[in-house]
Amino acid sequence: LLLRWGRRRRLWRKVEAARQRQEQGWEQMDKAVRSFQRQNPSVNMVSILSLSLPELSKEIQDGSLPPEHVFYAYLGKALQITRETNCITEYMQESENQLRQAKPEGKMSLLYGVPVSIKDSINCQGHDTTLGFVKNINKPMAEDSVVVQVLKRLGAIPFVKTNVPQSLVSYDCDNFVFGQTRNPLLYTRTPGGSSGGEGALIGGGGSILGFGTDLGGSLRLPAAFCGICTLKPTGNRLSKKGVISGILGQKSVVAAVGPMAKDVEGLAVCMRALLCEDMFSLDSSVPALPFNEEVYSSTQPLRIGYYETDFFTMPSPAMRRAVRETKQLLEEAGHTLVPFEFTNMDYFTYNFCVKGMFADGGASFLKEFEGELDRGSLGIFFWLMKLPDWLKTLLSWITKPLVPRLSNVIKSLRTNTVEELWSLHHEIEEARHQFIAQWKQLNLDVMLCPMLGPALRIGYPAKLSVAVSYTMLYNVLDFPAGVVPVTLATDEDEKELKSYQGYFRDWWDRTLAEAFSGGEGMPVAVQCVALPWQEELCLRFMKEVETL
Numbered sequence: 233l234l235l236r237w238g239r240r241r242r243l244w245r246k247v248e249a250a251r252q253r254q255e256q257g258w259e260q261m262d263k264a265v266r267s268f269q270r271q272n273p274s275v276n277m278v279s280i281l282s283l284s285l286p287e288l289s290k291e292i293q294d295g296s297l298p299p300e301h302v303f304y305a306y307l308g309k310a311l312q313i314t315r316e317t318n319c320i321t322e323y324m325q326e327s328e329n330q331l332r333q334a335k336p337e338g339k340m341s342l343l344y345g346v347p348v349s350i351k352d353s354i355n356c357q358g359h360d361t362t363l364g365f366v367k368n369i370n371k372p373m374a375e376d377s378v379v380v381q382v383l384k385r386l387g388a389i390p391f392v393k394t395n396v397p398q399s400l401v402s403y404d405c406d407n408f409v410f411g412q413t414r415n416p417l418l419y420t421r422t423p424g425g426s427s428g429g430e431g432a433l434i435g436g437g438g439s440i441l442g443f444g445t446d447l448g449g450s451l452r453l454p455a456a457f458c459g460i461c462t463l464k465p466t467g468n469r470l471s472k473k474g475v476i477s478g479i480l481g482q483k484s485v486v487a488a489v490g491p492m493a494k495d496v497e498g499l500a501v502c503m504r505a506l507l508c509e510d511m512f513s514l515d516s517s518v519p520a521l522p523f524n525e526e527v528y529s530s531t532q533p534l535r536i537g538y539y540e541t542d543f544f545t546m547p548s549p550a551m552r553r554a555v556r557e558t559k560q561l562l563e564e565a566g567h568t569l570v571p572f573e574f575t576n577m578d579y580f581t582y583n584f585c586v587k588g589m590f591a592d593g594g595a596s597f598l599k600e601f602e603g604e605l606d607r608g609s610l611g612i613f614f615w616l617m618k619l620p621d622w623l624k625t626l627l628s629w630i631t632k633p634l635v636p637r638l639s640n641v642i643k644s645l646r647t648n649t650v651e652e653l654w655s656l657h658h659e660i661e662e663a664r665h666q667f668i669a670q671w672k673q674l675n676l677d678v679m680l681c682p683m684l685g686p687a688l689r690i691g692y693p694a695k696l697s698v699a700v701s702y703t704m705l706y707n708v709l710d711f712p713a714g715v716v717p718v719t720l721a722t723d724e725d726e727k728e729l730k731s732y733q734g735y736f737r738d739w740w741d742r743t744l745a746e747a748f749s750g751g752e753g754m755p756v757a758v759q760c761v762a763l764p765w766q767e768e769l770c771l772r773f774m775k776e777v778e779t780l
Contacts, residue, residue, distance in 0.1 A: 239603075240605065243366045243603075243604075243605050244605070246366055246369045246370065247366055247369070247408065247409055247605070249369070249370075250360075250362075250369045250370075250409050250410070251409070251410065251411075253322070254320075254321055254322065254410060257320070257322055257323030257325075258311060258314060258315070258320070258323065260323055260325055261307055261308075261310070261311045261323050262311055264304070264307060264328060265304055265307050265308040265311065268300070268304040269304075269308075272301070272304075275301050275304075275305070277304075277305040277308060277309075280297070280301060280302055280305040280306075281305055281306070281309055281437060284494065284495060284497060284498060285346070285440050285441060285493060285494070285495075285497065285498035285501050285502070286497050286498070286501055288302060288346065288440065289342050289343070289344075289346065289501060292340070292344060292345040292346070293340050293344065299331060299334065299344070299345030299389075300331060302345060302346070302347065303327070303328075303331050303345075303347050303389060303391070306347045306391070306438065306439060306440065307347070307391065309436075309437055309438045310349070310391075310392060310433060310438035310439060311438075312436075312438065313416060313432065313433055313436035313437065313438035314392075314433070314438065316414070316416065316419075316436065317413055317414045317415070317416050317419070317423070317432040317433075317436060318395065318410065318411055318412065318413050318414065319394050319395055319413045319416075319423070319428075319429040319430075319432040319433045319436075319438075320349075320392045320393070320394055320395070320429065320433065321352055321362070321393050321394060321395050321409075321410050321429065322359055322360070322392065322393040323391070323392055324356060324359060324390060324391055324392060324393065326358070327347070327389050327390060327391040330384070330389055331345075331389055334387055334389070340387065341386040341387055341388075341505050341508075342386075342501050342502075342504055342505040343383065343386045343387060343388040343441075343501070343502065343505045343506075344386065344387030344388070345387060345388075345389070346387075346388045346389065346440065346441060347388075347389050347390075347391045347439065347440065347441075348383055348388045348389060348390050348391065348439070348441050348442065348443065349390075349391065349392050349393075349394055349429075349430060349433050349434070349438075349439040349441070349442035349443070350380065350390050350392070350393050350394065350442070350443055351393070351394055351396060351426075351427050351429065351430050351442070351443060351444040351445060352364075352393050352394060352395060352396045352429065353396060353400060353426075353445055353475060353476045353477075353478075354377050354379060354380065354443055354444075354445070354474070354475050354476075354489070355373040355375070355376060355377040355380070355474040355475065355476065356373060356376055356377070356380055356390060356393060357372075357373055357374065357375050357376045357380075358372050358373070359372055359373060359393055360372055360373070361373055361476050362396075362407075362409055362410075363396060363398070363399060363400055363476060363478065363600075364395075364396055364397060364398030364399065364400075364407025364408065364409055364410070365398060365399070365407075365409070365600065365601075365604055366408065366409060366604055366605055367603060367604065369409065373474075375474065376474065377471070377473060377474025377475050378471035378473040378474055378511065378514045378515045379443060379470060379471055379474070379475070379489055379506075380474070381510070381514055382471075382506060382508070382510045382511050382514065383443075383506075385510050386505055386506075386508070386510070388441075388505075392433070392439070393429075394427075394428075394429025394430045394432075394433055394442070395407070395410050395413045395428060395429030395432075396425065396426045396427070396428065396429060397425045397426050397428065398604075399478050399597070399600055399601070400425075400426040400445070400447070400450065400477070400478030401426070401447075401448075401478045401479065401589075401597065402425050402426060402693060402694065403422075403424050403425040403426065403428075403448075403449060403450065403453045403454075403693045403700060404422045404424075404425050404428070404690065404691070404692075404693040404694060405422060405423050405424065405425045405426070405428025405429060405431075405432070405454075406690075408604070408605050412690065413428050413429050413432050414432065414690070415432060415435070415457060415458060415687050416432050416435045416436030416458060417435065417458065417459060417687070417754060417755070418687070418751075418753075418754060420689060420690060420750075421457065421686075421687040421688065421689060421690060421751070421754065422457065422687060422688055422689070422690045422691075422692070422693060423435065423454055423457055423458050423687070424453035424454035424455075424456065424457035424458065424687065424693075425450060425453065425454060425693065426444075426445070426447075426450040426478070427442075427444025427445065427446070427450050427451050427454045427492065428454050430442040430443070430444045430454060430492050431444075431453075431454025431455060431457060431458040431460065431492065432454075432458060434458065434460050434492050434493065434494065435454075435457075435458025435459055435460050436458075437494075440493065440494065440498065441491060441492070441493050441498060441502055442491070442492045442493075443489060443490070443491055443492070444462075444489075444490065444492055445472075445475060445477075445487055445488065445489050445490070446464040446487065446488050446489075446490060446703075446707065447477070447478060447479075447485060447487040447589075447707060448485065448585070448589075448700045448703060448704040448707055449684070449700045449702075449703025449704060449707075451463075451464050451488075451490050451492060451715075452464055452683065452703050452713065452714075452715045452759065453684060453700070453703060454492070455492055455715040455717075455757065456683045456684065456685045456687075456715050456717065456755070456756070456757035457685065457686070457687035457688075457754075457755075458687070458755070459717045459754075459755035459757075460492060460493065460494055460717070461492070461493055461494065461495055461496050461498070461499055461714065461715060461716055461717070461774065461778070462490060462491065462492040462493075462499070462714060462715050463490050463491060463499045463503070463712065463713075463714040463767065463770065463771060463774070464488050464490045464706070464707075464712065464713050464714070465488050465489075465490050465503075465712050465767050466488065466710055466711070466712050466764045466765050466767065467486035467487065467488045467710050468517060468518055468519065469488070469507075469518070469519070469521070469712070469765065469767055470488070470489045470490065470506060470511070470518065471489070471511060471514065471515035471517075471518050472487065472488075472489055473514075473515045473517075475489055478597075478600075479589055479590075479596060479597055480596065481596065482588070482589055482591070482596075483657070484584065484587075484588025484589065484591065484656060484657065484660060484708070485584070485585060485588050485589050485704065485707045485708055486707050486708070486710040487707070488707075491503065491506075495778065496714075496716065496771060496774045496775045496778045497775070499714070499771060499774075500523075500528060500771050500775070503523055503767060503768075503771065504523040504525075507521065507522050507523045508522070519765070521765065523768060524768040525768075527766075527768040527769050527772060528768040528769075528771055528772045528775075529772075530772060533566045533567050533568065534562075534567045534568070534677045534678055534773060534776070535567070535568045535570060535674075535675055535676055535677050536562060536567055536568065536569050536570065536676065536677065536678055536679065536680055536773070537569075537570050537571075537572035537671065537674055537676040537678070537679040537680070538555060538559055538569055538570070538571065538572060538679065538680040538681070539555075539571065539572045539573070539574055539681060539682075540552050540555050540556065540682060541682065542574060542577040542682075542701050542702060542705070543574075543575050543577060543578075543735060544577035544578050544581060544698075544701045544735065545577075545684070545698065545699050545701045545702060545734075545735075545744070546732065546733075546734045546735050546741065546744075547682045548685065548686070548721075548725065548729060548732065548748045549724075549725040549728035549729055549732070550685060550686055550719070550721040550722070550725040550748075550751070550756040551682045551683065551684070551685055551756060552682070553719065553725065553756075554682070554683070554685075554718050554719050554756045554757065554758050555680060555681070555682050555758055557718065557719060558680060558718050558758050558777055558780070559680060561780040562680070562776070562777070562780065565776070565780055567776075569680070570674050570676060572670075572671075572674065572676075572679060573670075577701050577705065578637075578640070580663070580701075580704075580705055580708060581698065581701050581704070582640040582641065582643070582644045583644065583656070583659070584656070584659075584660055584663070584708045585700075585701075585704045585707075585708060586641055586644035586645065587644040587645075587648070587656060588656060588660065588708070590617065590644070590645055591647075591648045591652075591653050591656065592647055592648070593617065593621060593624075593645060593646055593647030593648075594616075594617030594618075594645055595647070597617065598614075598617055598618065601614075613641075613645075613697060616641070616642055616645055617645055621646045621647050624642050624643070624645055624646050625643070625646065627639075627642050628640075628642040628643040635738055635739070636736065636738075637698065637736055637738055637740060638738075641698070660708060663708075663709075664708075664709050664710070667709055668763065671763065677762075677769065677773070678760060678761060678762050678769060678770065678773040679760070679761040679762075680758060680759075680760065680761075680777075681702060681713075681758065681759040681760075681761055682702050682758065682759065683702060683703070683715055683756075683757040683758050683759045684699060684700070684702055684703065685721075685751075685754070685755070685756040685757055686721040686748065686751030686754035686755065686756055687751060687754050687755075688747040688748065689746075689747050689749075689750070692743065692746070692747035693747075695740075695743050695747075696740060696743055696744055696747060698740055699740075699744055702759065703759070706759075706761060710764055711761050711762065711763060711764055712761070712762050712763075712764070712765075712766060712767045712770040713759050713760070713761045713762075713770070714759070714760045714761075714770050714771065714773075714774045715757045715758070715759055715760075716757055716758060716760060716774050716777045716778050717755040717756065717757045718756065718757060718758050718777065719755075719756050720752075720753055720754065720755055720756065721751045721752050721753065721754050721755075721756055722752060723752055725751075725752070726749065726750075726751070726752050729745060729748055729749055732744075732745040732748070733745075758777065760773045760774045760777060
């Protein structure tokens with residue numbers, strides 16, 4: 233007991249030191265901004281913050297806007313937003329030196345002089361990659377991830393690291409080291425996760441461009457909840473070298489690195505710049521596919537598949553309305569909308585998502601929590617993983633007639649043999665081929681899909697892991713998928729929510745209705761999806777939705 237108490241005290245001291253360093257970073261930001269404002273009282277920070285990324289980039293390039301003005305405008309706004317939402321974990325003070333030393337060689341890149349925020353799990357030299365774990369405090373990274381290296385070579389300025397949920401396997405944004413991040417639009421709501429710090433910072437206007445990761449919706453959920461745009465590319469379109477995953481070595485559900493921005497054009501500017509020789513040479517596993525401008529700028533009418541529900545997670549009234557209204561606007565603009573039948577999401581969820589991510593019965597995942605002060609915001613899942621396989625089998629059998637979904641989840645958490653894992657990988661490949669065949673049979677260009685929303689109340693994602701079905705599907709399939717906010721939740725949506733029962737009428741369905749409630753005025757988005765490696769077409773579709 234004494235040893236355990238002593239160990240906990242040591243961990244607590246590490247947490248206190250990390251929080252102190254976070255606060256000191258905020259103070260350094262404040263000091264830097266005040267110093268700049270004293271020396272440059274005539275700089276109009278508000279007008280700089282109102283510029284879109286293409287406008288900002290153009291003004292930096294033509295010399296009408298100094299990068300210093302942009303940097304300190306965003307530094308000041310980022311400080312305000314993190315004080316309101318607790319989204320920034322570290323200020324990268326060396327960004328001020330980078331700003332002073334940056335001298336363009338030849339033609340400026342589109343991201344030259346642009347301040348960029350970075351998710352905690354993306355390695356930055358000299359800074360921790362904590363994943364919300366105490367054991368990762370005071371372990372600065374030896375080198376930048378490839379994405380950060382490329383950003384710096386392009387003249388962009390990574391300036392802050394942002395908060396994540398402990399382990400990344402959650403779509404809230406809370407951990408024992410830095411605490412809870414709040415939604416900038418309504419503080420009682422989660423900003424989403426796991427790229428929740430990014431969502432809150434960009435949604436609040438404190439960053440014009442940020443980078444996160446997505447293993448089940450971790451870019452798309454924060455973007456939808458905070459009213460911004462994002463693109464989850466095909467898994468290997470952008471380098472993942474130097475990016476730490478929540479479940480190391482897991483291959484069934486494909487993770488991706490992607491950008492988050494205020495609008496679609498901001499995402500397009502980012503992808504144009506990043507898909508360059510530096511990216512391809514620093515990580516040769518990334519295919520050398522430069523940005524296809526012809527596809528992105530095309531105005532040809534699109535043939536668009538759509539569905540309003542996956543028949544697993546019943547959409548909220550606002551989600552359903554968002555798809556219907558967007559479909560109507562697209563049809564009025566001359567595009568063809570084709571219903572897409574998709575009815576086996578329950579099989580995808582249990583057998584591909586849960587079973588695929590925790591094929592070892594959750595052993596690798598549980599190992600990450602050894603010696604930690606907190607056990608993560610995973611609720612019942614954490615407890616179930618710790619059970620022996622024979623007890624999981626028994627519990628699955630007992631709960632089947634009472635709570636079928638819970639029974640299937642427990643069954644999917646059993647440890648697999650190597651043969652079973654290979655069989656699973658084969659099955660996922662076959663399912664992907666079948667999905668693409670159905671897509672091509674309908675001669676589709678892209679797909680319009682629901683997106684979970686409005687933002688759930690803080691604390692509810694831990695109880696509702698099953699609600700990520702709309703996003704996780706496209707990690708299993710490894711399709712590019714973007715999010716565009718299209719409407720706001722209304723009083724009428726709230727009234728309709730009172731009769732929400734879900735498809736299973738179980739505890740999860742009742743809890744989801746509670747989590748949605750009180751979201752009037754919050755943004756609601758749709759998902760825009762394309763086939764693998766067609767990021768430009770996905771962005772082109774997103775731009776069309778945004779414009780309409």
